[in-house]
Amino acid sequence: MATKTLLEAVNEALDQSMEQDQSVVVYGEDVGFEGGVFRTTAGLQEKYGEGRVFDSPIAEAAIVGSAVGMAINGLKPVVEMQFSGFSLPAYNQIVTHVARFRNRSRGKYHLPLVIRMPYGGGVKALEHHSESLETLYAHIPGLKLVIPSTPYDAKGLLISAIKDPDPVIFMEPKRIYRAFKQEVPEEMYEVPIGKARIVKPGKDLTIIAWGALVREVEKAMKNTPDIDAEIIDLRTISPIDMDTIVESVKKTGRVLIVHEAYKTFGPGAELVSIVNEKAFVYLEAPPKRLAGFDVTIPLPRGEQYFIISPEQIAFEAKQLMAFKA
C-alpha cells in the first residue's frame, strides 16, 4: 500500500471515480489543462479528455448552475471552487437550487453532484483565501457537508460523495494538502458520510474538531498526558453524527469544540446545543468553544493570532478539567 498526501488522495479519488463511471465530469477554474491551482486535478484532462475535464470561465454561478443541469441530464459533476472564499458568487445557486431541486420537484429530479473547495487558514494567503465557511453550508437543508482530515478519509469520503445521490459540499483543508502522508489503499473504497470518527478514545473530556484542526488537537493532547481525552473527528458536518458525540459526552461530561470558523453563530454552537439537548444531565462543565475570532481572518502578518495552536487547545482542555460547578 502506498503512502499518499491528502492532495494525492483527492486526485486518486477523482481519477478512479472517472475511470469507473463515465458520467463523472470534473471542471472549474484552471481545473483542466493545468490541473488546478493546487494540482488536485492534475492528469485528469489528459486521461479523460476535454469533454469530461475542462476549464470553466471565471463564473462560479455558471459552474454550479451548469452542474445542476448536468446532474439532471445524466452526469455526475464534480466541480471545484478555486477557494471556498470564492464560492460565494455561487451561493445563490447552491442555496436556491442545489439544495432544493429534489424537494421542489418532489423527487422527480435529484442532484448527484459534488462541489469541492479548498478551505481554511494557516497558509499565509491573500484575502478571501483562508475562510472557514462551514456554517453557510451546514445550515442549509438539502446539502451535505463533508470535511476530511486525513488522506485515507479524503479518498474514501470523496468517493462516497461522488456516489451519493444528494449534493455534497466537500471542503478540503488546504493547510494539510501536503502536510503528511498516510497509507492509502490502491483500490476504491468508501468512508460513510454522516459518521464521525473516534480518533482516540478517552474518558476525561470530549474534544471535537474536523479538518486541519484534528491534527492540532492530536498534537495538543499528545503533550498533555494527564488528560485522557476522547478526540472526535466530525468528518461530516451535515448531517451531524449526533450519536457519537452524545455517547462520548455522556461518558466524559466535558466537551471542548475546536474550529477555525468564526465563533459567533458558528458551527460549534450547534454542537453545544446538541450536547445540551441530549446529554444535559451528564454535563459537568459548560461546553467550551475554542473558535475563530469574530473578525475577518487577518493577512499573514496578523494571522498567527487567529490560528488556533496546540498550546491553546491544551490550555483550554486543562481549564475545562479544572471546572467545578
Place this chain on the structure above:
Amino acid sequence: MATKTLLEAVNEALDQSMEQDQSVVVYGEDVGFEGGVFRTTAGLQEKYGEGRVFDSPIAEAAIVGSAVGMAINGLKPVVEMQFSGFSLPAYNQIVTHVARFRNRSRGKYHLPLVIRMPYGGGVKALEHHSESLETLYAHIPGLKLVIPSTPYDAKGLLISAIKDPDPVIFMEPKRIYRAFKQEVPEEMYEVPIGKARIVKPGKDLTIIAWGALVREVEKAMKNTPDIDAEIIDLRTISPIDMDTIVESVKKTGRVLIVHEAYKTFGPGAELVSIVNEKAFVYLEAPPKRLAGFDVTIPLPRGEQYFIISPEQIAFEAKQLMAFKA
C-alpha cells in the same frame, strides 16, 4: 400621537431620514416609481426625486455593490432586497465587501449603509419568499443585523441603522407589516442597536424571540397564566445583547428560544451557547430551541406545519417547566 403599522413606520423612518439628511438615497427593485412591492417606499420618489429614490435593474449584486461605492463617496444608501430570499445573489458583495471595507482599509473607508429586506414565512407565498436567513448575516463579522417586532421599534431601529457608521442588515417581518397598529411618535427618535427589549418581565422561564414571533410568544403566554415567563425580544441579532439574556436566565434558570429559521446551525444555537458559557450553573433545564424544521420552507399547502403556533410555544414552555434533572 398617531397609530401606525410596522410598514408605515418603516416608510416614515425612511421619509424623515431623507428629509433630514441629503445624503440618504433609497433604491432597489421597484422601489422608486411604484414605491416598492410592499409600498414601504411609497411617496419617496415624488418627494425626493429620481436621483435619490430610484428603480434599479434586477441585479442584487449591483444594488449592494453600488451602495458600497456610494457609501465611500459621501452617500448613505438604504437599499432594498425585494425579499430576503433574493438577497443571495448579493451575498458575495455583502460578505466580501460590505462586511470588510473598514477592516480591509484599516479605517480609511467605512460603509454607512443599510440593506433592508422583508423576511419570514406565514404569508402564503411562492418559493423563496418566506425565508428566515438570519444566520447567514449574523455569522459574518463586520455586519450588524437588526429585526424589529413592533412599529415603534421599526421606526426607531431603522433611524438608528441609517445613522450607524457601520453597515446594517435590516430584516423586516413581512407577516406583521400590516398586522397591527401601535402609537408611533411623529418626531424622529432612535432605538439603540445592540439592546434587547424585555417585553414582559417574569421569573419562571426566559423566552427569547424576535420579529413576527414575539407576538406569537406573547399570545402563547397570555393563555398560559400559570407560567410567569420573561419574554425577551432580541431586536438586534448581531451583535447580541448578551447581558440581558444572561441576567434573565440567571434569574429563571430555564430558557426557550423560538425562531423560524432552520434549527440546525441556526441562530438559536448561539443563544444556547451563550447561556451555557455564562450561566451554566444557573441552568435548571436544558435550553430548548423551538425552531424551523431543517427543510425548505413549504409552499402554502404545507406551510402550516412549519409555522410556529402559540400553542406549540405554550406546550414547550410547559415541558420546560416540568423538567427535573
Place this chain on the structure above:
Amino acid sequence: MIFKDFDPLKGKMLQILDQNGKLVQPKLEPTIDKDILLKMYHTMVLGRVSDDKAIQYQRQGRMLTYAPNHGQEAAQVGSIAAMKDDDWLVLAFRELNAMLYKGVTLEQSYLYWYGNEMGSKYDEGVRVLPINVPIGSQINHAAGLAYAAKLQKKDEAAIVYIGDGGTSHGEFHEGVNFSGLFDLPVVIVIQNNQYAISTPRRKATKAKTLAQKAIAYGIPGIQVDGNDPLAMYLATSVARERAGKGEGPTLIEAVTYRMGPHTTSDNPKLYRSDEEVEEWKLKDPLIRFKAYLIEKGYLTEEEDEQLYKDAKENVKQTFQKVETSGDVPLEDIFRYTYDEMTPNLNEQLDEYKAYLEKAGA
C-alpha cells in the same frame, strides 16, 4: 441568413404575420404541419382561458398568487413548437403556454399556483424543469442540460425563457456566455413583455434592443415580433438547427406584452397607461393566429367557439379537482430533502408528531 436580414443593430425585427394575420413576409412562412399548427392554437386557447380564469379564482380568494401569461402565448408556443420532443424546457415562471405544449398538465400548473409542490412533479418523460423563481439562474441550468446532451452525443437541445428584466442579472451573462463558449445546444428566448413588475424595459438597460446582447457572447441574436407565432417558430427553428449542428446557442428577443398584472398582487395601473394596454390589445397573438388558420382552411369559427367552450369546461373541472385536493401530508415536507431522511429530520418529525398527539391537535 435571418440574422443578417434582421440585424438588431440596424433596427430590424422579424415579423411574418402582421397583427391582422396577414402574411407580410410570405417567403419566410414556415411550413408547419396542420396537426402542429392546431396543437399550437389549441394550447394557446387553453392557455388563455385557464390564465384568465386563474386570475378570477384568485380574486375570489380561491387561489393563491398567480402570474398571468395573457398576451405572451405566441412568444411561448411559437418557440416551443419548433423544438424537438426530446428537448428540454427550462422555465422562468410565466410560461404556462410553453408548459402545456410540452406536456405539463393544467392540473399540475394549477396545483403549483395553489401552493402545492406536487404541482412541480411533472409526469415521467416530461422534460420540463420546475418553475424557477430566482431571476436569471435558470440559464445556467439549460447550459448544463445541453452540456450533458452534447457530451453524451444525444440529439437534445434546451430552450430557456427569461424576462426582459432578467437580462440585467449577472446569471444571464454567465449562462449565455458559458453556452456560447462551449457551443452548447441552447435556445435562449427573452420574453420582452415591456415590464419587470413596475419597471419598464428602458430601465433595464441602455441597450436599444435585448437581442444585441448576443454580440457580447459572439453568438447570433435576433429581435422577433413575439406576438407572431410564425415568426417565433421560424426563428426558433433556425436556432434549433444551429443547436443540432453544434453551432451553439442563439438569443431570441420576443417583443411582446404582458396584458395582465405582474402577479395577482400587482396593480399595473400604478405604472402604465390604459392607452398603452389598448394598443397592445390589437396585437393579440390569438387574433392573428386564428385569422391565419381560418385563411389556411384549418379552422372554422364554429370550431373555434367549440375550442373555447371545451377549454372552459376543462378549466372548471380541473380547478375543482385542485381546489378540493387539500393539504400536503406532513411527512411530505420532510421526505424530499434528501434521498434518505437524516437523523435530525427524523427527530424533528417525531417530535412534531408527538406534540400533535399530546396537544390533541
Place this chain on the structure above:
Amino acid sequence: MIFKDFDPLKGKMLQILDQNGKLVQPKLEPTIDKDILLKMYHTMVLGRVSDDKAIQYQRQGRMLTYAPNHGQEAAQVGSIAAMKDDDWLVLAFRELNAMLYKGVTLEQSYLYWYGNEMGSKYDEGVRVLPINVPIGSQINHAAGLAYAAKLQKKDEAAIVYIGDGGTSHGEFHEGVNFSGLFDLPVVIVIQNNQYAISTPRRKATKAKTLAQKAIAYGIPGIQVDGNDPLAMYLATSVARERAGKGEGPTLIEAVTYRMGPHTTSDNPKLYRSDEEVEEWKLKDPLIRFKAYLIEKGYLTEEEDEQLYKDAKENVKQTFQKVETSGDVPLEDIFRYTYDEMTPNLNEQLDEYKAYLEKAGA
C-alpha cells in the same frame, strides 16, 4: 469618432505608437504636457523595477505571494494619466503602476503583499480603493462612486480595471449595465493580458473581442493596443470627456500581455510557450515609450539609466523598511471590524490576552 474608426466588430484596434516607438497614427498623437509624460514614464520605470524585485524577494522567501504587472505598465499608466486628480481609481489586483501614479506609495504596496492590511490604508486624499480580490465585484463599486459624484454634482469620475478572465463574471455584466443605465461617469478598462491564471483568453468567451461586449450595454467600446501608452491615453481621454459630459461609461479593452507568472505561486511554463513570450517581449511598453520620449527630446539615455538606478535604490530601501516592519499588533485585528468594538469582540480579545498571559506566551 474613435469609436467609429476603431470599431471592434470590424477588427479594428487603436494604436498610435508602434512597438518601435514610431508614430503610426500621427494625427491622433495626444498632446500631453512634458511633465505628465515624464511622470508617466517615471512611474512605469519604478513599476517595472519594483515589480521585478518583488518576484525576486519572494523567491528568496522574503515576501509572500505577489501578482506581477511586468508588461502591463502602459495599459495602466496610459489610462490613469488621462483621468483627473479628483477621480477615483478602483483596482482589481494587478495595477501596481496605476496605484503608484495615483499616489499609493511603493511602501504601502509592498506592505500589502507582505501581508499587512496597513498597506491598504492609503494616505488621505488618495482616491484609490484597496486591492479587490473577488473577481468582477469592483465594477459595481466604481458605479457607486460615480453615482454619488453625479448626484452630488461633483466633477469626478471613476476608472476601474478588470482582467480578461473577469469579463466572464456576472458582476462585470451587472456593473457595466448599471453604469450604462444611469449614464455614470465610469471608465472601464479591461486589461486583456491574454490569460486568467492558466486559462487563455479564448476560453473566457466566444466573442472575438472583449470591446464588443459594450454593445450589450448600449455604450461605446474600443480595442486598444494596451502596450501603447499614447493610444491608452487617447482612448481614456475621450472616455473621460464623455463621462464629464454626462454621456456615461466607456469600455476600453487594452490588449496586452502578462510577461510574468500569474502570481509567484504560478508556473506559466505549464500553459504557454516560450515563443509566445518572446514575441511579446518585442512589444514591451517601456521600449516604445522610451523611444518616443527620446525622439521628443524629453529624455536622454543617461537620464534613463539614472532613473533605473534611482528606482533600484528606492526599491531596496523601501523593501528593507517593509521587511523589518514586523507583525500587526494584536488589537488591530479586532479594532477595525466595527466603528466600536462589540461585546463579543471585547470578550474574545480579553480572553485571548488572558490566555497569552497565563500561558506565558
